[in-house]
Amino acid sequence: xxVKAIATAxxxxxCALSVSTxxxxxxxxxxxxxxxxxxxxxxxxxxxxAKSCMKCHNYGDLAKKSAKLNPNPHDSHAGELRCTLCHRxxxxxxxxxxxxxxxxxxxxxxxxx
Numbered sequence: 001x002x003v004k005a006i007a008t009a010x011x012x013x014x015c016a017l018s019v020s021t022x023x024x025x026x027x028x029x030x031x032x033x034x035x036x037x038x039x040x041x042x043x044x045x046x047x048x049x050a051k052s053c054m055k056c057h058n059y060g061d062l063a064k065k066s067a068k069l070n071p072n073p074h075d076s077h078a079g080e081l082r083c084t085l086c087h088r089x090x091x092x093x094x095x096x097x098x099x100x101x102x103x104x105x106x107x108x109x110x111x112x113x
Contacts, residue, residue, distance in 0.1 A: 026089055026090060027089060027113065028089060033056075037052075037055070037056075038052045038053075038089070039052070040052075047084070048084075048089070050082040050083050050084045053083040053084075053087075057083070059074060059080050062074040063075040069110055070107065071097070071107065071108075073086065073095075073096075073097065073110070073112075076097075081096065086112045087112060087113065093112035093113060094112060095108050095109075095110065095112055
């Protein structure tokens with residue numbers, strides 16, 4: 001394989017990666033929050049610590065905001081769980097409750113931002 005073919009292949013892969021990242025717009029970044037505010041560095045190489053969430057979010061306020069949900073995921077029998085168990089900035093969020101509770105139980109079919 002020649003150098004030009006290798007360079008072209010690399011460019012195609014990098015372009016595809018860039019497009020897929022842009023398509024999945026990061027939720028906090030879309031609201032003007034920088035990588036550094038959560039990760040502590042401008043060019044992160046590791047996930048943000050869950051305690052970073054509490055710099056801007058308050059668990060009690062979140063419980064009040066989600067009080068109409070039954071069950072309320074922020075007022076759980078499991079206590080104050082790590083935000084990152086459900087909320088994912090760089091991938092699809094999940095309902096962590098379904099780890100133990102029946103996944104086909106409709107009361108756990110709520111959307112996690």
